[in-house]
Amino acid sequence: MYNKKYVIPLILIFLVGFFTPYWYNAIAGTFGYVPELEKPAGECVEDKDWMAANHMLLLQQWRTQAIRHGAEGGRIYHSFTTGEEYHASTNTCWSCHEGKEEFCDQCHDYVGIHPECWDCHYTPNIEKPHYSGIEELSKYFS
Amino acid sequence: MIGVIFGVIVPYIAVAIFVVGVVYRIVNWANSPVPLKIPTTGGQQKSLPFIKRTVYDHFDSPYTWWETAGRMLLEIFLFRSLLKNTRYYLDRVSQKDARWLWLFGILFHYSLLLVLIRHSRFFLDPVPSFVEQLSDIESFKGVFIPSVYISGLAIVVALFLLWFRRIFLSRERTLSLPSDHFALILLLAITISGNLMRYFFKADLFAVKELLMSLMSFNISHAVEVAETIEPIFYVHFALASFLLAYFPFSKLMHAGGVLFSPTRNMPNDNRARRHVNPWDPGDVPLLAKGITVAGRTYKSKKLDWDTYYEMYKDQLQEIEEADYKIVPEEL
Numbered sequence: 057m058y059n060k061k062y063v064i065p066l067i068l069i070f071l072v073g074f075f076t077p078y079w080y081n082a083i084a085g086t087f088g089y090v091p092e093l094e095k096p097a098g099e100c101v102e103d104k105d106w107m108a109a110n111h112m113l114l115l116q117q118w119r120t121q122a123i124r125h126g127a128e129g130g131r132i133y134h135s136f137t138t139g140e141e142y143h144a145s146t147n148t149c150w151s152c153h154e155g156k157e158e159f160c161d162q163c164h165d166y167v168g169i170h171p172e173c174w175d176c177h178y179t180p181n182i183e184k185p186h187y188s189g190i191e192e193l194s195k196y197f198s
Numbered sequence: 199m200i201g202v203i204f205g206v207i208v209p210y211i212a213v214a215i216f217v218v219g220v221v222y223r224i225v226n227w228a229n230s231p232v233p234l235k236i237p238t239t240g241g242q243q244k245s246l247p248f249i250k251r252t253v254y255d256h257f258d259s260p261y262t263w264w265e266t267a268g269r270m271l272l273e274i275f276l277f278r279s280l281l282k283n284t285r286y287y288l289d290r291v292s293q294k295d296a297r298w299l300w301l302f303g304i305l306f307h308y309s310l311l312l313v314l315i316r317h318s319r320f321f322l323d324p325v326p327s328f329v330e331q332l333s334d335i336e337s338f339k340g341v342f343i344p345s346v347y348i349s350g351l352a353i354v355v356a357l358f359l360l361w362f363r364r365i366f367l368s369r370e371r372t373l374s375l376p377s378d379h380f381a382l383i384l385l386l387a388i389t390i391s392g393n394l395m396r397y398f399f400k401a402d403l404f405a406v407k408e409l410l411m412s413l414m415s416f417n418i419s420h421a422v423e424v425a426e427t428i429e430p431i432f433y434v435h436f437a438l439a440s441f442l443l444a445y446f447p448f449s450k451l452m453h454a455g456g457v458l459f460s461p462t463r464n465m466p467n468d469n470r471a472r473r474h475v476n477p478w479d480p481g482d483v484p485l486l487a488k489g490i491t492v493a494g495r496t497y498k499s500k501k502l503d504w505d506t507y508y509e510m511y512k513d514q515l516q517e518i519e520e521a522d523y524k525i526v527p528e529e530l
Contacts (some may be wrong), residue, residue, distance in 0.1 A: 058477060063228040066458065067221055075215060077321035077414055086323040088415030090408050105427060109402040116343060163404040168325030168333075172340050 068097040076196045091162045108163075115173070118144040137144045146177055204437040205409055205425030206418065212440035219447025220455060227459040231477035235469050238462040240282065259467045266466045273463060277303055296365060306356035312336060312349035316440075320407050321414070350393055357386045381451055384442055391435040401432040510520075 057063060072079070081087045104138070121130035121144055128155055133144040142148050153159040156179040164170065241258030242251050251259075257278075260266040272278050280300035316333050319325045337345035361382045364374045395401050405428050412421040448454065458464060504527035508515060519525050 057225065057228045058231065059228060063224065064516065066455075067224055070220060070224070070455075071217070076318070080322050080409075081414070084324060088411050088417055089323055090411060091319045105402065108404060109400040109429060112344060129307065165325075167407050168319040168330050169403075170330065170334075 064093075071136070091166055093162055096152040098156070098158070100152070101133065101142050101148065103136050112171070116144070146173075150178075150180055157181050167185065200430065200433055201425030201428060202422055204433040204440070205398040205428065206384055206421050207411060208437055208440045212444040216443040216446055218445075220452070223447050223452055224459075232461045232465075233476045233478055235465055235474040236461050237465040238279075239467050242530065243467050247307070261466055261468050261471075263466065266464065270463060271460070274457060275315070277307075300361045302356050305352060306360060309353035309356060313347075313353055313392075316349070320403075320410050323407075323411065334409065344397070347396075350389070350396065354386065354389045354393060354432065355381055357389060363388070376449055381445075381449060384438065384445065388435065388438045388442060391431065391438060394430045395435055399431040401429040402427070406432060416465065422471045 081089075102110075118131075118133065121133075124130065131144045133142045133183070134140075136143060156174060160174075160179075161173075238261070239259040241255035242249065243255075243259040244251065244261040256265050257272060262270050269278075275302055280303055281297055282297050283297055313333065315329060318329055319333075322329075333339075333345070336349055337347050339345055361379070364370050364378060364382070383406045388419065405424055409421055409428065411416075411426045412424065442451075515525050
């Protein structure tokens with residue numbers, strides 16, 4: 057083999073680069089890690105596996121329905137799975153799922169996605185402003 | 199069943215073929231001797247001190263190791279040689295700018311780089327923050343829901359442009375081989391199926407990462423379990439990508455490694471300063487048996503004398519003689 061001093065490092069760089077997930081996950085200590093979700097209390101509006109893949113489309117449809125046709129019954133959602141009626145709102149989700157960090161973030165962090173839904177919308181994990189009395193006001197208006 | 203075949207068996211085989219194949223090709227190239235010094239040049243070579251060289255000459259006709267490495271890096275990252283793809287017309291006595299290949303090529307390759315970096319989210323845990331930031335920047339996060347990744351669309355456009363170049367331009371069509379079209383069609387199929395999966399037929403990405411993580415840790419029973427639950431559109435994308443991996447080492451796509459081994463690119467243009475020894479030359483043969491004597495001084499020549507040459511290639515030469523050819527020494 058000619059030019060060994062260049063070729064052998066090249067092969068090593070290729071192998072180290074291609075097998076990045078192995079040493080990266082080994083250093084991070086997450087080799088083969090899969091997060092587990094707790095099963096929430098109620099039944100979901102649609103089939104669980106369908107929701108895992110398509111919940112973003114459903115929420116998007118709910119949003120459009122609420123904005124465009126909210127006054128004429130657009131917020132009533134008929135489930136394709138169970139046939140029951142639901143109120144088309146994220147609050148329906150929060151009635152079973154306990155919080156964003158225990159539910160949404162588990163999968164979203166796992167695949168590295170950060171949807172901007174919760175920049176505005178309500179989640180149970182939100183820090184609610186609390187009004188403790190006239191003393192707090194005087195802090196700002198002294 | 200489809201999940202087991204295309205989600206577990208095929209990717210293992212494909213990755214094995216890819217790794218072994220790429221290493222095999224690299225070792226094969228490294229074992230091939232380069233008999234002659236053949237760098238391609240496009241500038242003034244290093245010569246007498248009063249002949250000036252510009253910056254471009256240093257990179258187009260490299261003399262030192264650093265200049266050669268610089269030219270190689272610029273070739274890899276900027277595709278400078280494709281910028282010489284101008285076209286001459288005899289009838290017009292003119293030169294027409296036809297550097298589409300450079301534009302389409304650089305669009306495709308950098309889109310592919312971004313796409314590959316984004317795909318690392320399915321292999322790395324936790325996902326590196328720069329991967330997330332890069333995705334946010336290129337999707338102009340918050341403009342569209344779901345985020346539209348520019349590189350994902352640009353790669354499809356670039357591949358179509360590269361393919362149309364081969365279909366609609368007569369000269370390029372003439373010199374295109376089936377393997378050129380096949381590689382482009384395969385990449386188009388992969389990118390289009392990936393975009394379809396992202397925007398129209400959703401797949402459960404959590405299950406996809408679960409599958410890949412268990413494949414990587416050889417947790418095969420869990421991988422089989424997960425593979426059965428994933429949507430079919432994912433397997434269109436995943437199987438095609440596996441085929442690409444397996445096809446890669448033995449195709450023209452191997453130019454990724456081949457560029458480093460092309461003798462016209464990786465040698466400095468120092469023919470006149472340093473002697474290039476042909477690695478074929480056997481070490482034990484008295485190559486320099488007779489020198490050439492000029493004005494009392496003997497200059498050693500690389501040329502073999504006839505007797506040594508005849509001894510070395512006796513079998514072949516006699517075979518030629520048997521075919522009624524006359525073998526005579528070259529007259530100097």
